[in-house]
Amino acid sequence: MRTTELLIIGGGPAGLMAAKTALEAGAQVTLIDRNNRLGGQLIKQTHKFFGSEKQYAKTRGLTIAEKLITDLEDYHDRLKICLNTTALGLYRDRVVTTVCNDTYDKIHPQAIIVATGAFEKCLAFENNDLPGIYGAGAVQTLMNLYGVLPGKEIVMVGSGNIGLIVSYQLIQAGVRVKAVLEAAPVIGGYKVHASKLRRLGVPILTSTTVQKAIGSLEIEKIVTVKLDSNWQAIEGSEAEIYVDALCVAVGLSPMHQLLSMADIQMCYVSELGGLVPHVSEDYETSLDSVFVAGDVTGVEEASSAIVEGAIAGLMAAKKMNHLHPEADRILCEYRTQLDNLRSGPCGCKIRNGLGKLKENQHVG
Numbered sequence: 001m002r003t004t005e006l007l008i009i010g011g012g013p014a015g016l017m018a019a020k021t022a023l024e025a026g027a028q029v030t031l032i033d034r035n036n037r038l039g040g041q042l043i044k045q046t047h048k049f050f051g052s053e054k055q056y057a058k059t060r061g062l063t064i065a066e067k068l069i070t071d072l073e074d075y076h077d078r079l080k081i082c083l084n085t086t087a088l089g090l091y092r093d094r095v096v097t098t099v100c101n102d103t104y105d106k107i108h109p110q111a112i113i114v115a116t117g118a119f120e121k122c123l124a125f126e127n128n129d130l131p132g133i134y135g136a137g138a139v140q141t142l143m144n145l146y147g148v149l150p151g152k153e154i155v156m157v158g159s160g161n162i163g164l165i166v167s168y169q170l171i172q173a174g175v176r177v178k179a180v181l182e183a184a185p186v187i188g189g190y191k192v193h194a195s196k197l198r199r200l201g202v203p204i205l206t207s208t209t210v211q212k213a214i215g216s217l218e219i220e221k222i223v224t225v226k227l228d229s230n231w232q233a234i235e236g237s238e239a240e241i242y243v244d245a246l247c248v249a250v251g252l253s254p255m256h257q258l259l260s261m262a263d264i265q266m267c268y269v270s271e272l273g274g275l276v277p278h279v280s281e282d283y284e285t286s287l288d289s290v291f292v293a294g295d296v297t298g299v300e301e302a303s304s305a306i307v308e309g310a311i312a313g314l315m316a317a318k319k320m321n322h323l324h325p326e327a328d329r330i331l332c333e334y335r336t337q338l339d340n341l342r343s344g345p346c347g348c349k350i351r352n353g354l355g356k357l358k359e360n361q362h363v364g
Helices: 013-024 040-044 061-070 136-145 161-172 191-199 257-261 302-319 327-341 345-363
Strands: 002-009 029-032 079-082 085-090 096-100 103-114 118-120 133-135 153-157 176-182 204-206 208-214 221-226 239-242 245-248 252-254 266-269 274-277 290-292
Touching (some): 002 013, 002 302, 013 029, 013 040, 013 061, 013 103, 013 302, 040 061, 040 136, 061 302, 085 103, 103 302, 133 136, 136 245, 153 161, 153 208, 161 176, 161 191, 161 245, 176 208, 191 204, 252 274, 290 302
Parallel strands (some): 002 029, 002 103, 029 079, 103 290, 133 245, 153 176, 153 245, 176 204
Antiparallel strands (some): 085 096, 096 103, 266 274
């Protein structure tokens, strides 16, 4: 069984930033990720971020990933990075089981940060398993990592920021986006993204969803249907759209499985994407010395994941008596950044979700 001071599970924005602040505080860190490179979702994000300079405004996601990885280069003496390594289990005694290249291993750290992110939600409709039907993450991987177009004519399902941004990236790559469908009566993402698509002639059809996909060996067309105020299909409103690909971007759910396996206190909060852990203000869970950061705590933007990772890294290091020389100032700054990211109309959903989580924790 291997040992380490701090084990971080997940090498996305939260995990990378957690490693950085924990290393600055003097901790020994092992960072594992199931992929063959660090960066998580950032490496496939070619769009520029919003926010302030502190949250990497006007910087592309892949560039942010490069910077976060570069920031770790000075700590090779206390940092071990294990790629292609999947965490299979997390147990109450803080033992983590892993597999890498068919080799099974156990790690017993003093503290753990779970930064596993989120996975894409599925959409139930007839023939939703036909070839040519993708999640938005798969489309980004094909285009932005491998330079492969998913199709020539595509419909996007979901008008959240991911759906809108990926639609625009498809157009930039020469794909015809025939429509964006949104089951809700209003667009879910930022208006600036929706306006870009509308200026390019892409219709955004609200109160509309996919009823079924049609094709023999692969998708050939879809049937859409309008929804009433009770989210029920309106009979006679069906319409056909010919496509050779369909992209589904209907939200993300926190990857809570490791936390649930360890019987950590959880709560279902729809505004945060699903099952999320109860945490202290230091991002420590109900299991001593197990911390969380990023989308596993509730689905937000990558900027929030970076800030949460920074806080979790500092507090996990402190738990092991590694106190950052500027901990108080840095923590105050990061907490202010997080409050700013969640302020205003765009942060209303997250604030409501966090409020429900807090109420549930208090009742429990």
